[in-house]
Amino acid sequence: MIKEKxxxxxxxxxxxxxxxxxxxxxxxxxxxxxxxxxSLILLLLSKNPLVAYQSLLQGAGVLPKLxxxxxxxxLTGFLNLVxxxxxxxxxxxxxxxxxxxxxxxxxxxxxxxxxxxxxTVLVGYTDLNPVVARSLVVIIGLVxxxxxxxxxxxxxxxxxxxxxxxxxxINYIISYIVSFVINTKFADPISRQSVEIGQNxxxxxxxxxxxxxxxxxxxxFPIAIFVVFLIDFLMKKTRFGFELKTVGSNRKASKYAGMxxxxxxxVTMMISGALxxxxxxxxxxxxxxxxxxxxxxxxxxxxIAVSLLGFIxxxxxxxASFLVMxxxxxxxxxxSRLGVLREIPSLMTSIxxxxxxxxxxxxxxxxxxxxxxxxxRRPKNE
Amino acid sequence: xxxxxxxxxxxxxxFPGIIANxxxxxxxxxxxxxxxxxxxxxxxxxxxxILFGLYEPDExxxxxxxxxxxxxxxxxxxxxxxxxxxxxxxxxxxQTVAENxxxxxxPIKMKWGFLPQVDIEKANKEVxxxxxxxxxxxxxxxIIKDLTVSVRQRVEILKMLYRNAxxxxxxxxxxxxxxxxxxxxxxxxxxxxxxxxxxxxxxHKLDEIKKVADRCAILTKGKLIGExxxxxxxxxxxMAGLMVGGEVSxxxxxxxxxxxxVVLEVDNLTVENKNHLKVVNNVxxxxxxxxxxxxxxxxxxGQTEVADAILNLIPITMGIIKFKGEDISKLSxxxxxxxxxxxxxxxxxxxxxxxxxxxxxxxVLKNYYKEPYCNxxxxxxxxxxxxxxxxxxxxxxxRTSRGNDTIVRSMSGGNQQKAIVARxxxxxxxxxIFVQPTRGLDIGAExxxxxxxxxxxxxxxxxxxxxLELDEVMELADTILVLYNGxxxxxxxxxxxxxxxxxxxxxxxxxxx
Numbered sequence: 028m029i030k031e032k033x034x035x036x037x038x039x040x041x042x043x044x045x046x047x048x049x050x051x052x053x054x055x056x057x058x059x060x061x062x063x064x065x066s067l068i069l070l071l072l073s074k075n076p077l078v079a080y081q082s083l084l085q086g087a088g089v090l091p092k093l094x095x096x097x098x099x100x101x102l103t104g105f106l107n108l109v110x111x112x113x114x115x116x117x118x119x120x121x122x123x124x125x126x127x128x129x130x131x132x133x134x135x136x137x138x139x140x141x142x143x144x145x146x147t148v149l150v151g152y153t154d155l156n157p158v159v160a161r162s163l164v165v166i167i168g169l170v171x172x173x174x175x176x177x178x179x180x181x182x183x184x185x186x187x188x189x190x191x192x193x194x195x196x197i198n199y200i201i202s203y204i205v206s207f208v209i210n211t212k213f214a215d216p217i218s219r220q221s222v223e224i225g226q227n228x229x230x231x232x233x234x235x236x237x238x239x240x241x242x243x244x245x246x247x248f249p250i251a252i253f254v255v256f257l258i259d260f261l262m263k264k265t266r267f268g269f270e271l272k273t274v275g276s277n278r279k280a281s282k283y284a285g286m287x288x289x290x291x292x293x294v295t296m297m298i299s300g301a302l303x304x305x306x307x308x309x310x311x312x313x314x315x316x317x318x319x320x321x322x323x324x325x326x327x328x329x330x331i332a333v334s335l336l337g338f339i340x341x342x343x344x345x346x347a348s349f350l351v352m353x354x355x356x357x358x359x360x361x362x363s364r365l366g367v368l369r370e371i372p373s374l375m376t377s378i379x380x381x382x383x384x385x386x387x388x389x390x391x392x393x394x395x396x397x398x399x400x401x402x403x404r405r406p407k408n409e
Numbered sequence: 410x411x412x413x414x415x416x417x418x419x420x421x422x423x424f425p426g427i428i429a430n431x432x433x434x435x436x437x438x439x440x441x442x443x444x445x446x447x448x449x450x451x452x453x454x455x456x457x458x459i460l461f462g463l464y465e466p467d468e469x470x471x472x473x474x475x476x477x478x479x480x481x482x483x484x485x486x487x488x489x490x491x492x493x494x495x496x497x498x499x500x501x502x503x504q505t506v507a508e509n510x511x512x513x514x515x516p517i518k519m520k521w522g523f524l525p526q527v528d529i530e531k532a533n534k535e536v537x538x539x540x541x542x543x544x545x546x547x548x549x550x551x552i553i554k555d556l557t558v559s560v561r562q563r564v565e566i567l568k569m570l571y572r573n574a575x576x577x578x579x580x581x582x583x584x585x586x587x588x589x590x591x592x593x594x595x596x597x598x599x600x601x602x603x604x605x606x607x608x609x610x611x612x613h614k615l616d617e618i619k620k621v622a623d624r625c626a627i628l629t630k631g632k633l634i635g636e637x638x639x640x641x642x643x644x645x646x647x648m649a650g651l652m653v654g655g656e657v658s659x660x661x662x663x664x665x666x667x668x669x670x671v672v673l674e675v676d677n678l679t680v681e682n683k684n685h686l687k688v689v690n691n692v693x694x695x696x697x698x699x700x701x702x703x704x705x706x707x708x709x710x711g712q713t714e715v716a717d718a719i720l721n722l723i724p725i726t727m728g729i730i731k732f733k734g735e736d737i738s739k740l741s742x743x744x745x746x747x748x749x750x751x752x753x754x755x756x757x758x759x760x761x762x763x764x765x766x767x768x769x770x771x772x773v774l775k776n777y778y779k780e781p782y783c784n785x786x787x788x789x790x791x792x793x794x795x796x797x798x799x800x801x802x803x804x805x806x807x808r809t810s811r812g813n814d815t816i817v818r819s820m821s822g823g824n825q826q827k828a829i830v831a832r833x834x835x836x837x838x839x840x841x842i843f844v845q846p847t848r849g850l851d852i853g854a855e856x857x858x859x860x861x862x863x864x865x866x867x868x869x870x871x872x873x874x875x876x877l878e879l880d881e882v883m884e885l886a887d888t889i890l891v892l893y894n895g896x897x898x899x900x901x902x903x904x905x906x907x908x909x910x911x912x913x914x915x916x917x918x919x920x921x922x
Contacts, residue, residue, distance in 0.1 A: 267787060268789075273766075273774075277759065277763055279759055284774045
């Protein structure tokens with residue numbers, strides 16, 4: 028019995044204990060643990076967890092399904108996943124960079140709506156040439172988000188206003204104003220959402236016929252990957268990244284070292300806002316084509332947990348976004364195939380996010396375990 | 410009298426990368442004053458924290474009155490009649506003395522027979538009785554923030570006595586007091602012993618230990634050195650020798666150096682705090698090349714604010730600061746650093762260092778944006794960070810577990826200070842400001858920092874030294890400026906002062922207001 032306990036402990040330590048690639052190992056541990064818990068729930072419902080996970084992956088286009096309707100295949104499923112993951116990557120990066128500077132930016136949801144509506148109204152309903160229109164959409168996303176983020180940073184610096192409170196308020200203000208604008212001016216009488224934008228401004232190529240398939244190709248995805256590495260480089264290798272991390276770690280020491288704390292915070296919030304703006308345009312003008320009034324996009328809040336799951340690193344955000352979106356995209360296939368409620372898969376996502384938030388706790392626990400294990404071993408050798 | 414009160418048996422405590430206590434066994438007798446001596450990072454505070462329930466030992470047992478106990482929290486320590494007077498007071502500054510003392514053990518009365526209420530009158534009476542019994546004069550209804558440091562310390566002691574503490578641990582109690590206050594504290598400690606209390610005194614001031622302690626143990630690098638010493642039969646020099654391993658020469662010979670041009674000139678400097686009280690009031694002085702000017706004073710009389718104002722860490726209300734003849738009052742912090750001002754801050758952990766960053770990053774904290782650490786495009790060159798780190802670690806004897814990559818938090822206080830000093834001196838500034846540079850450091854580290862200061866003086870740098878340790882001021886300074894309530898009391902050459910005179914000025918004895 029004692030030996031068995033030790034084996035479990037040793038497994039735990041080998042996942043979360045000190046050593047190389049610790050972050051990655053702990054993440055994998057969190058994922059496995061949440062899958063274990065998910066299995067328990069499924070077993071309670073007397074469903075086969077293996078089939079469940081398989082269908083989750085099939086639904087998300089990672090594994091092939093048994094049969095597909097006409098003009099669909101695993102590829103279209105996977106492109107769908109990529110499509111929904113793109114805004115999540117931007118949103119998680121937005122949280123990550125602000126967090127590294129010691130700021131908690133909850134305004135991602137509001138910023139997404141803000142940049143979404145601006146791009147929709149300014150470009151979405153025009154007949155500009157596709158290249159011009161799409162570049163304009165991206166620029167509007169960057170600029171509007173950056174300005175909004177900069178505003179929050181400025182309020183924080185100038186009046187020492189708590190950025191969390193400000194960003195929650197901004198979420199509501201934007202959400203209601205935009206609903207008002209949509210309902211009075213741009214509402215589609217049938218869908219009660221904003222009128223769908225024209226194809227020229229859409230950041231996805233819709234219904235492209237290729238290899239006998241009908242696909243949606245997300246154009247911003249390669250840019251998202253590029254931005255992940257760009258932010259990674261910015262934080263690790265540049266002077267600004269060093270200042271950002273220093274200010275995030277200790278404002279007093281940064282001031283003493285001669286850094287311009289206020290400027291660093293404002294610029295960081297601008298970058299964070301610009302990323303949230305990109306998330307907004309890729310969500311509202313990519314995945315969808317219209318904006319639903321009075322609804323704050325859930326990505327704007329899920330991205331906080333995704334950033335944590337990715338250990339608040341840009342590369343981690345990339346993988347974490349995919350993982351979480353696999354759960355979300357596979358949901359409908361899973362629920363229809365196994366006959367479980369749609370809430371069950373989202374419950375599993377929540378468990379995953381919950382465990383990922385405990386990652387640092389697991390690491391600390393593993394350290395303590397290791398010390399105890401080493402100690403219990405010592406007397407035997409003597 | 411010879412009864413053992415507390416016994417440590419084979420206590421070992423490790424932190425990642427460091428053994429703080431290595432197999433320590435100690436017996437503390439009832440009714441004695443037991444001193445714990447040691448360098449910084451030697452493990453004194455860790456050992457006492459174990460006794461007070463802040464840490465649990467990895468190995469070993471603690472016996473109290475012959476019974477094995479496991480102390481898992483300060484609350485439990487209180488129940489075992491152990492009390493600790495911390496180095497940094499843990500008092501609520503806007504409550505009264507009595508409220509602070511009874512906190513957690515309030516006497517309760519029932520209002521209208523059923524509504525429980527704190528019986529503040531009873532508390533005031535109890536505190537008054539307690540303070541009379543132990544000769545610790547306090548006014549139970551005074552608000553903490555109006556009190557001086559030494560009175561606050563008395564409140565801390567009373568807090569422990571109110572909880573029936575039989576064993577009182579004093580963690581570096583004299584480090585914040587003026588000389589006259591130290592004498593009275595030592596009397597208080599003796600008085601407590603006379604009333605039958607047991608006292609553990611953590612200190613590295615040998616003369617104080619010599620004055621009050623009965624026995625003393627020396628810790629070095631987590632280990633107990635030699636036997637427990639009888640203080641009466643051991644000389645200060647012997648103790649110091651054991652502490653640092655080898656004889657220490659106490660006297661630094663000050664060479665005569667010709668002072669050069671004026672480097673720093675402060676004119677009518679006034680600084681107000683948030684409540685618009687003048688914490689620095691119309692202070693003027695001049696500092697020359699090759700001069701050590703020391704600002705002496707009891708803690709909180711405006712010394713730190715003078716230093717902060719020179720670097721622009723706090724805004725000034727009035728006055729002009731001139732550096733090498735140029736008015737720098739309007740410049741930013743970075744511009745002032747670039748002009749040639751180095752600053753070793755008082756709060757090394759929250760201001761001087763980034764505790765969770767590696768050592769090499771901390772050693773370039775003020776230079777990271779310049780060539781060769783960063784090119785014109787704003788890309789950092791980490792191999793230069795490392796080179797600089799290696800150089801400074803070697804030249805300034807910074808001891809670490811993993812060199813450049815050591816996370817500063819895991820280093821001992823003395824080595825953290827060495828890292829700051831290394832960074833600031835290596836910038837070759839013409840004015841170096843030291844605020845409390847040796848606070849909490851052991852004799853060895855203190856001496857090495859004093860040597861650095863003399864070295865700078867020899868090189869013709871101007872040095873502004875702010876220290877609460879009068880001995881340090883007397884030993885190093887060429888000129889002494891005493892501040893009381895933000896005002897200059899006296900400013901003259903160090904050899905025209907005696908230690909007691911400086912002490913009197915510090916206490917405001919000659920204040921004309």
